[in-house]
Amino acid sequence: MSKSKSLSPVWWPLIGLAVLVAVNLALNPAFLNVTVLDGRLYGLPIDILNQGARGLVLALGMTLVIATGGVDLSVGSVMAAAGALAAVLLAEGHGLAVALTAGLGVGLLAGAANGLLVARFGIQPIVATLILMVVGRGAAQLMTNGEVVVIKNDAFAFVGNGTVFGFPFAPLLAIALFVAAQLFLRRTASGLFIEAVGDNETAARFAGLGAARVKGLVYVICGLCAGLAGLMAAANIRAADSYRMGENMELDAIFAVVVGGTALTGGRFLLLGSFIGALLLQTLTTTMYNLGVPPAVAPVPKAVLILVVCLLQSEHARRWAVSLVKGGKK
Template identity: 50%
Template sequence: MSGWFMAARSRLILLALVLLANVAVAPGFLELRLVEGRLFGGIIDILNRGAPVILLAIGMAPVIATRGIDLSVGAIMAIAGAVAAASVNAGHAWPVAVLAALGTGLVCGLWNGVLVTIFRLQPIVATLILMVAGRGIAQMITEGRVLTFTDDGLAGVSSATLLGLPLPVLIALAAAMITGLLVRATALGLFIEAVGTSPRAARLAGVPAPGILIGVYVWSGLMAALAGLIAAADIRGADANNAGLWLELDAILAVVIGGTSLYGGRFSISLSVLGAVILQGMRTCILRAGLPPELNLLLMALVIALVLVVQSPACQPAIARLTTRLRRRGAA
């Protein structure tokens, strides 16, 4: 565990800074209140709003670890949301709609995985196809409108409370834990990293590379479908044009902030989740700061640039020196 804290060090500092900025904008941001069996507070807001990108990052990290990328997750969100909304509107019960959406995510992921693994398309090209066409598919399902629904069960995916937490937060945490266990409690994580480091060496060492590759895209599709369900439930409607728009980029950014290299190899689910939380924390802060909205993107860009520069190999030794000095002073 202390190894994890070492690896997470710079991100935890970042998260602390982001939370401090939020406190500066809105005093009382860190307060947690229990009202009618549900927790309220700034941190819950960040996790709740950030749940879709957290899920996307959980799916994206293993894909990137195989030296791949999945640009289609935003579009898969739109398709999954559209499928869910169309199913309940067609009179199906909400669990059917949820299963249909998740199944759609699996199929989309399988499509990506097959293109990458069997047809050897470059991942960026293979997933670009679905990124472009997927939104069109979603638009066909919704006929270009925001397909609203009144089913409280489906809306509950976003608004229900369980164990005092909003359901999206629990879904994201559960997905992170399950994925983390899958890759770290078994050899799966090592296999994924092996495929990303050298597919040929991995194959020669007996790693079932094609299965692993297809699997990571399928998992990414599934996570995207979950995110799409949350996004649709949030507004009680499937907005094919806007659901998940550009979120693939946020997910990639979250994974990169989490320290996973786009060249593949080592990856971390927990740090990717942390990356997504940091991103959402920044967004929440900017939205609540009361600054002119023209500054939103500029501020995001500046902070992200700063984050990545601080994490760059060029800056890491200096930060390590600083932390050891601080620790010595603390010990003395």
């Protein structure tokens, strides 16, 4: 147990994920079965990846924002706005490129607005992004007239439903983004810049870092991720539901990041941890379906597992648990 101090925080959500898969396998041996159907992979693990792709993309952007000590509450609403605009443009007969650009553009603009408020005007991130959380959904409802807009464009549906060599496209895209982000942030000094701003903004600025610019940029990236997630969500169900799309997704993204070992206080961030955290959340949801937990009860086991992983993540809680075990032996 003494080694636990040097253990990477990534292990704790991974252990949670492993336990979850083990429980599923014990109660339903077919849980990990993957077959090929109509030339595409078919099975619960594929569903988890496919449905979890949006959460993964959101968690990526959220990790960077949280690393600077901020938070972005607007991602769910930005998802709805991006998906709604893309759906409306497609319904008006515009092509795929226009829809995708517009959706990502919504994300970019939203991120820039958040970045401006937080980095330039020094407004608290919770308050600054809360504004767009409200406005974004309102804009989405305005664009769609409060109706569900159905998408008939097959090329667009590919973003959320397509397969590459039988493997679903959405998770592939999410994984590619994570790898690209990891390489870029860790092979260059940019990751360090973000951590420096999160650790101590004043010190970072005195060290000659454009702290405000770094902060602004992470919100732009987070906004772009939210825009992409919105496109994926709309493509997945071939419809933009401006009322419900992305609802509470901001909380899921924050959960994924925190469970993955990135502290809300900023500083050190772990992209791999967020990746596993997001997968853990989606696996939890699927587990409830797989085990037939009644929907009214389902939030309880979910909350318990998240609590356990959060406790494992806490140095104090671990030490306390160890001392309890040792104390018991005496």
